[in-house]
Amino acid sequence: MKDMHDMNTSLLEVANLSVTLHTAKTSVQPVDNVSYSVKAGEVLAIVGESGSGKTIMNMAPLGLLPAGVDSEMSGSVRFEGQDLLSAGNGKLRQVRGGEIGVIFQDPLSALNPVRRIGRQIAEISERHLGLTTKQAEKKVAELLALVGLPDPLSRMQQFPHELSGGMRQRVGIAMSLAGEPKLLIADEPTTALDVTVQAQIVELLKDLQKRLRMAIVVITHDFGVVSGMANKVAVMYAGRLSELGSVDDVLLDPVHPYTRGLLKSVPSLDSEIGSEFIGLPGHPPDLSRRIDGCPFAPRCFAALESCREHRPPLLPVPHSAAARVVACPVVLNSHAEAV
Amino acid sequence: MTDPLLNIVDLKTYFRDTRTGQNIKACDGISLDINEGEIVGLVGESGCGKSTLGRTLVGLEDASGGEIRYGGENLLTMHGRKLHTTRRKIQYVFQDPLSSLSGRMTIGQAIEEALIINGERNAAARRARVVELLEAVSLPDQIAERYPREMSGGQRQRACIARSLAADPKVLICDEPVSSLDVSIRAQVMNLFLKLRDEFGLACLLIAHDLAIVRQAASRVYVMYLGRIMEEGESRALYGNPAHPYTQALLSAVPSTNPVEERDRQRILLKGDVPSPINPPSGCRFRGRCPIAQPVCETPPPTIAVDQFHVAACHFPGKLALAG
Amino acid sequence: MKDFISTLRAVGWPINLLIAFFIFITLFGSFITPYDPNAQDLMSALQSFSTRHWLGTDNLGRDTLSRLISGAQTTLVGVTIILAMAGTVGMVLGTISGFFGRWVDEVIMRLVDFGLSVPSLFVALAIVGVFGPSYWNMIIALSIAWVPIYARLTRGVVKAAVNQPHIESLRVLGASRTRIIVHHLIPVALGQVLIYASADAGLLALAIANLSFLGLGVQPPLAEWGQMLVSGMPYLQEAPRLVILPGVALTLMVVGFNLFGESIALAKNPRPLSKRKLALRRQLFMKEKAA
Numbered sequence: 001m002k003d004m005h006d007m008n009t010s011l012l013e014v015a016n017l018s019v020t021l022h023t024a025k026t027s028v029q030p031v032d033n034v035s036y037s038v039k040a041g042e043v044l045a046i047v048g049e050s051g052s053g054k055t056i057m058n059m060a061p062l063g064l065l066p067a068g069v070d071s072e073m074s075g076s077v078r079f080e081g082q083d084l085l086s087a088g089n090g091k092l093r094q095v096r097g098g099e100i101g102v103i104f105q106d107p108l109s110a111l112n113p114v115r116r117i118g119r120q121i122a123e124i125s126e127r128h129l130g131l132t133t134k135q136a137e138k139k140v141a142e143l144l145a146l147v148g149l150p151d152p153l154s155r156m157q158q159f160p161h162e163l164s165g166g167m168r169q170r171v172g173i174a175m176s177l178a179g180e181p182k183l184l185i186a187d188e189p190t191t192a193l194d195v196t197v198q199a200q201i202v203e204l205l206k207d208l209q210k211r212l213r214m215a216i217v218v219i220t221h222d223f224g225v226v227s228g229m230a231n232k233v234a235v236m237y238a239g240r241l242s243e244l245g246s247v248d249d250v251l252l253d254p255v256h257p258y259t260r261g262l263l264k265s266v267p268s269l270d271s272e273i274g275s276e277f278i279g280l281p282g283h284p285p286d287l288s289r290r291i292d293g294c295p296f297a298p299r300c301f302a303a304l305e306s307c308r309e310h311r312p313p314l315l316p317v318p319h320s321a322a323a324r325v326v327a328c329p330v331v332l333n334s335h336a337e338a339v
Numbered sequence: 340m341t342d343p344l345l346n347i348v349d350l351k352t353y354f355r356d357t358r359t360g361q362n363i364k365a366c367d368g369i370s371l372d373i374n375e376g377e378i379v380g381l382v383g384e385s386g387c388g389k390s391t392l393g394r395t396l397v398g399l400e401d402a403s404g405g406e407i408r409y410g411g412e413n414l415l416t417m418h419g420r421k422l423h424t425t426r427r428k429i430q431y432v433f434q435d436p437l438s439s440l441s442g443r444m445t446i447g448q449a450i451e452e453a454l455i456i457n458g459e460r461n462a463a464a465r466r467a468r469v470v471e472l473l474e475a476v477s478l479p480d481q482i483a484e485r486y487p488r489e490m491s492g493g494q495r496q497r498a499c500i501a502r503s504l505a506a507d508p509k510v511l512i513c514d515e516p517v518s519s520l521d522v523s524i525r526a527q528v529m530n531l532f533l534k535l536r537d538e539f540g541l542a543c544l545l546i547a548h549d550l551a552i553v554r555q556a557a558s559r560v561y562v563m564y565l566g567r568i569m570e571e572g573e574s575r576a577l578y579g580n581p582a583h584p585y586t587q588a589l590l591s592a593v594p595s596t597n598p599v600e601e602r603d604r605q606r607i608l609l610k611g612d613v614p615s616p617i618n619p620p621s622g623c624r625f626r627g628r629c630p631i632a633q634p635v636c637e638t639p640p641p642t643i644a645v646d647q648f649h650v651a652a653c654h655f656p657g658k659l660a661l662a663g
Numbered sequence: 664m665k666d667f668i669s670t671l672r673a674v675g676w677p678i679n680l681l682i683a684f685f686i687f688i689t690l691f692g693s694f695i696t697p698y699d700p701n702a703q704d705l706m707s708a709l710q711s712f713s714t715r716h717w718l719g720t721d722n723l724g725r726d727t728l729s730r731l732i733s734g735a736q737t738t739l740v741g742v743t744i745i746l747a748m749a750g751t752v753g754m755v756l757g758t759i760s761g762f763f764g765r766w767v768d769e770v771i772m773r774l775v776d777f778g779l780s781v782p783s784l785f786v787a788l789a790i791v792g793v794f795g796p797s798y799w800n801m802i803i804a805l806s807i808a809w810v811p812i813y814a815r816l817t818r819g820v821v822k823a824a825v826n827q828p829h830i831e832s833l834r835v836l837g838a839s840r841t842r843i844i845v846h847h848l849i850p851v852a853l854g855q856v857l858i859y860a861s862a863d864a865g866l867l868a869l870a871i872a873n874l875s876f877l878g879l880g881v882q883p884p885l886a887e888w889g890q891m892l893v894s895g896m897p898y899l900q901e902a903p904r905l906v907i908l909p910g911v912a913l914t915l916m917v918v919g920f921n922l923f924g925e926s927i928a929l930a931k932n933p934r935p936l937s938k939r940k941l942a943l944r945r946q947l948f949m950k951e952k953a954a
Contacts, residue, residue, distance in 0.1 A: 020948065022941055027948035049521040070941055164612045165385070194384035194548060196609050199592040203608070221522060224594025227601040247598045265523045266596055267551040273574050275555060276533065279526025283491040290952055397835045423837055431835045439828035441847065452846075456838045499832070506836055 011183055011215050012038040016075035019053070019060045023069060028287040031057040032239040033075070035314075038183065038232075043209060043216045045230035045247070047223065049262075051284055053239040054219045058185050061085060062100065063092045079183070098128035101176030101214075105188035107168040110175070111160040117171055118156025121178050128179035143174040148204060166197035173204065177212070184209075186218045190225055202228045223266050227251055232323070235259045238285050238295035241314060245324035255317055255326045257300045294328070302330050342411060343372035344542055345396070345429070345510055350405035352388075352395045356617060364616050365391040367566035368405070373510060376540035378532060380557030380574070382550055382589070386613055388566045389546050393512045396544070397431045409510075427457065430503035434515040436495035440487040446473075446498045447483030453505035472501040475539075476531055493524035497531060504535075510542045511535075517552065529556055550593050554578050562586045565624040566616055572649015582645040582656035585625045607659070623654065631659050673930035674923060681919040688732050689739040698726035700733035700886045709902050721891070721905055722898060731912055733886035738916070741802055741881075742867045746860045748806040753813025754852055758844055760814065761821030771814065778811030784870055791879045801880040805870055809863075816859055817852045824851050862924020865917035872913055888913045 019031035030053035038044045048054040059065060061077040061084045077084045079095065087095070096102065104110040112120055121143065122136035131139060137156070144152035147170040160168060169189065176184055186205065190198040206229045209216050220226060226233055226247060233250045235243040235258065243256040254260045261280045282299040285291055293308040294300070300307070307330065314325040315332055326332060352366040365388040373379050383389045394400045396407060398414075407414040409425055417425060433439035440449055447469050454465045470480045476497040487495055496516060503511060513532070517525040529552065535541040547553050553560060553574075560577050562570040562585065570583040581587045588607040595601050609628045614620060620627050626636040633654065640652045651657075671679055688695070697717070704724035711719050718727040760771040778786070783805075790804035824830055825848070833843055872889030874880030881887035883894075888909040895905030 022944040022948070024940070027944050027951075029948075049523060072945065166612065195550070195592040195594075196384065196588060199594070199606055200608060202594075203606075222594070223596040224601075227596050227598040228594055230598075251596055251598050262523055263596055265526060267549070267555050268595065269551050269554060269578065269590070269593055271551070271555050273555060273578075274533075274558065277526035277529040277552075277555065279530075280523035283493065283524065284521075399831055399834065426835075427837045431832065433828040433832060435828065439832045441829045443850065452833075452838075453836050456833075456836050456842070502832070502836070 009039050010037040010078075011040045011042075011080060012217070013078040014057075014075070015078075017057065017061070017077060018074045019056055020072045021056070021065075021069050022072065026288040030239050030287055031060070034236075034239075034241050035075075036234050036241065036244060038215050038217060040182065040215055041209075041213050042232060043206075043218065043230045044232045044234060045226040046217060046219045046234045046236060047221065047226055047262075048236035049221055049284065051238075051287070052236040053287075054236050055187055057236075058187065058217060058219055062096050062102070062185075063089065064096070064102070094128070097124055097176075098179035099182050101179060101181035101184045103169075103172055103176045103184065103186040103189045105191050107165075107172035107192075108160060110172055111168070113160055115159070116156065117158055117160060117163075121156075121171075121175050124175060124178035139178070140174070143177055144171070146177070146208070147171070147174045148200075149174070165193055166200065169193060169197075169201055170204070173201075173208070177208070180212075182214060184214050184216045186216060188220055189218065190222065191220075198225075199228075205229055223251065223263060235262070238291065239287060240295060241325075241327060242296065243326045244314070245317070245320070245326075249317075249320060249324055255331055256328050257302050257331060258296045261299075261301075302328075302334075304330055344375045344410065345373040345544075346406075346408040346411075347371040347396070348406040348408065350392070350395065350407060351403045352391050352400050353403040359617070361617050364566050364619060366395060367616075367619070369563075369566075369568060371544075371561055371568070371571075373542050373544055375509070375542055376536055377559070378536055378543045378545055378557045380553035380560040381544060381546045381563060382548065382553050382560060383563035384548060384589075384613065386616070387563045388616070389563050390514050392563070393431065393514045393544065393546050396512050397429050398426055399431070427506040428509045430506055430508035430511050432496075432500055432503060432511055432513040432516045435519050436492065436499045437487055439499055440495065440502075442487060445484055445486055446490070446501075449498070450483070450502045450505055453502045457506050468505070472504050473498075475504060475535070476501040477527075491524070492520045493527045496520060496528050500528075500531060500535075508541065510544065512544045512546070514546045515548070516545070518547065518549065525552070532556060550578075550589060562589070565613060565619055567624050568652065569625065570645075570649065570651040570653075572645070576646055576648035580646065580649075580657075582643075582649075582651040583625075583653045584629050584631055584655075584659040586651075587659055588630075623652075631655055670927055670930045674926040678919060678922050678926060681915065682923050685735060685739060685916060685919065689736050692732045692736045696726075696729035696732050698729045700725060700729040701884045702726075709898065711902070711904070718908060719902070719904055721894065721902075727905070727908060730886040730891060731888070731908060734888045734891060734909065735912065735916070737881060737885060737887045738868050738871055739864075741798075741805075741871050742864050744802055745805045745809060745867055746864065748802075749809035750813050750856050750860055752806075753810045753815075754817045754849065754856060756810070756814040757817025757819075758821050758848055758852060761818040762825060762840070762844060762848065764822075768818075772818065775811040775814045775818075778808075779815065783808035783812075784873060787870065787874060788877075788879065791874065796879040796882065798881055798885065801871065801874050805867065805874075809867070812863075813856055813859075816856060820852045820855045821848050824848055858924060858927050860924075861927060862921050864924070865920030868913065868916045868920070 014037065015035045017031055017034050018029065020027060020029045034057060046054045060071050060073060065071055073085050079100065084092065118137065118140050121140045125131050125136040125139045140156055141152045144155055149155050149167065149170055163171065190201050193201060202225060205216065218225060218230060230247045233245065233247050234241055235256065237258050243250055243259045250259060254263055264278045265280060267277065280299050285295050293310055294312045297303040297307040312327045312329055314327045315329060317324045317326055317332065348370050350366055350369045353362040353364050356363050369392055381389050391400060395402050402415055409428060414422065414425060450469045450472055451465050454468055459465050459468065469483055473480050473482055478494060478497055482494065482498065517528050520528065532543050533556065536543060545553055545557055557574055559572065560574050561568050562583065564585050570577060570586045581590055588609050591607045607630065611628050614627055622637040623640045626632040635654050640654050642650050642652050643656050644650050645656050702725065706724065707720055708722055708724040709720060710716055716726050720726055756771055760768045786808035787804040790807060791800055794800045830843060830847060833847065871880055875887045875889030876893050881890055883890060891909040892906055898905050
């Protein structure tokens with residue numbers, strides 16, 4: 001009964017999504033049978049290293065892929081009940097920038113260098129909300145004030161290169177909000193920024209999320225961002241989900257060997273000065289090859305012979321919140337014994 | 340106490356802004372020591388001049404003033420052959436290993452070229468040395484046959500370090516050596532620096548924006564802001580008891596992976612942006628953004644010993660209290 | 664070698680065949696011409712297509728096919744010499760300019776700008792005008808006129824490469840300037856220059872024909888297409904093939920080399936797969952997965 005209710009309030013429902021990319025030389029499958037959901041007002045962090053497929057998983061269904069790449073998708077991505085994979089380009093354009101806002105890693109690449117900031121943002125409000133030029137300009141001034149740009153009216157007249165990195169990202173955020181989205185997809189929103197600015201942007205996103213009651217999917221490799229703003233975390237490795245659960249569960253008590261190793265690899269201000277750094281051995285697998293068992297097995301301390309043969313299913317963690325799943329039967333067994 | 344291996348005194352690197360003709364003061368009076376076999380950290384945000392400092396040390400930028408003393412002799416007044424041989428003792432590790440290797444050469448060829456430059460004429464000796472160098476950075480010798488694009492990021496960075504080692508350096512200047520790498524493989528490269536220090540006594544200037552990484556690796560740390568050093572000292576003392584408001588703000592911004600801690604932590608959120616290095620503020624460079632700035636901060640800040648192990652360039656060191 | 668073949672594949676076979684054909688007749692043309700291209704035979708002047716003279720004869724009874732083949736040789740040999748000279752001098756100037764920068768760059772680039780601001784053909788015309796029309800004067804004139812383009816191209820490539828970490832790391836290792844320039848900058852520049860030159864060959868062929876048409880380039884009796892056009896003009900009414908045939912040959916060469924060079928340059932960019940290739944890839948991927 002509870003599950004039914006959850007299903008109904010899910011804003012974004014991704015089920016068995018696989019993405020295959022074909023280029024002239026090879027085919028790779030950066031997303032392999034992934035399912036997750038985002039409820040209204042929830043912040044989901046998708047964590048993974050480069051090549052884990054986290055960006056493509058979010059951008060491909062929205063039709064945002066680099067030129068020259070052919071993609072093939074299966075499964076379903078439902079936004080408010082409507083499948084985005086079967087939606088036409090027109091519908092996608094309407095959703096993208098409107099009900100789903102997107103923040104890019106490099107705010108400069110998302111802005112047109114030769115047009116004034118105010119106009120660029122206003123255009124989005126005009127298109128998606130049907131505002132007049134006057135109304136849109138007023139809305140832009142409000143948005144720029146909302147993201148904490150001092151003196152928004154004169155900022156609207158500026159060009160992107162006249163702003164600092166932090167200011168640009170604020171403009172990028174304002175732009176993603178211009179269509180009054182219900183869901184914000186933020187792709188590495190703080191990676192290009194310094195620590196002090198990064199802290200400001202995380203605060204801002206958290207604050208906006210509360211005030212506008214949006215859902216956010218934040219794609220990141222930085223556990224600092226995850227712990228700072230997410231409710232829920234999905235950990236990805238080699239195109240597959242390895243662990244999914246609430247932020248407190250996953251970060252404080254990681255179960256999957258990959259999540260554990262990754263968390264230990266993050267140096268903290270509490271680690272011993274002069275001590276050896278902890279990392280994971282080896283490197284991620286080649287996604288253009290077929291992976292039979294668990295993709296993490298070659299780097300895993302707990303791997304058994306069977307791990308290399310069968311793909312581990314996502315199983316619920318015993319004695320834990322219902323929403324918590326892990327793709328590692330080996331650790332789950334010992335975990336169950338320990339509890 | 341022995342003399343430091345690398346002794347930098349009041350180093351200045353200015354660039355000319357071609358549009359206005361004014362000087363951009365990227366490094367404006369930096370003094371810094373690196374002892375033999377020591378890992379020294381240099382932290383600061385982008386645009387503070389920390390990369391420029393590193394590039395000046397290896398001659399990629401021209402210094403505008405000051406001294407760079409290696410083994411007691413000033414590199415900036417040295418010429419010809421002597422400069423050439425001394426310079427090689429200071430090597431540089433770039434942020435992006437892929438672009439710092441030629442795509443048309445295998446790793447073996449790249450390292451061999453570095454050996455040729457270093458004066459090794461015997462081809463057999465060179466090949467033997469390539470294997471040794473690869474071993475020193477824990478890479479299998481088959482890697483010599485590979486092209487950079489056929490390797491993982493961590494392997495590439497280690498190959499770059501192997502190539503630098505071909506010049507028999509005493510100091511490595513590492514500019515963000517792991518920031519382009521994935522979190523799980525950063526340890527491979529960071530531990531290599533520790534190993535090179537322990538086995539060959541190689542000193543290292545670790546330039547990075549990640550305060551946690553620097554803290555763990557470096558025995559001493561310099562904090563840089565807008566072309567000047569704000570605070571310096573032993574890692575334990577500086578991180579344990581930061582005295583400069585800028586250092587405190589930086590440290591308070593470092594995120595933790597613990598969501599419970601993260602929820603109720605206090606941050607010092609700095610106002611405004613870093614000012615332009617063309618016309619930096621008089622006196623303390625940080626005063627425009629400092630939460631506890633006073634009128635006296637318009638005069639140059641004194642260098643005050645915070646404790647036995649570290650100093651801060653501030654009128655009011657340790658006076659900024661974290662609320663809560 | 665693998666790169667070379669995959670680039671040719673991306674260019675497309677019709678263009679490759681055309682270029683290969685031109686290169687073949689340049690190398691072996693002298694062996695396949697049915698007649699001496701300069702042998703006059705007034706008895707059989709202005710003949711139309713026949714089994715003896717496949718493409719007929721001109722007003723002096725010379726075999727048109729033989730002259731066309733010989734003309735291709737004249738043009739392509741000229742083009743090759745000019746590109747080699749202009750390319751070499753341009754690369755040296757451009758490399759010096761890009762590597763040393765500052766005032767050296769200023770001086771060389773102002774000269775290059777001047778050279779580029781005047782149409783190349785005018786420069787060539789002026790030089791031929793001063794030294795008189797002859798084959799070698801034309802070659803030298805066109806070489807000088809074409810130098811600025813290659814200097815500018817090389818300078819851009821070198822300037823971009825000089826500030827890249829892989830060149831900077833060589834400087835830190837203590838590599839000499841000569842080593843950096845010869846081993847690292849020139850090879851990069853050479854690649855770009857060759858790509859550009861392959862497209863430029865067509866334009867140069869046209870320039871040679873232009874000068875010869877005006878009587879300032881290749882001198883009779885040496886066979887050359889521009890020349891053949893001029894000498895065919897008076898017979899336009901009775902024997903239009905004398906004008907049309909060299910015209911078509913010239914067009915094929917200009918368009919062929921242009922397409923060739925452009926396709927090579929574009930082959931470096933990723934393109935969406937064609938429907939057929941995409942289906943193939945998909946099949947292959949499914950097979951790999953199932954295996």
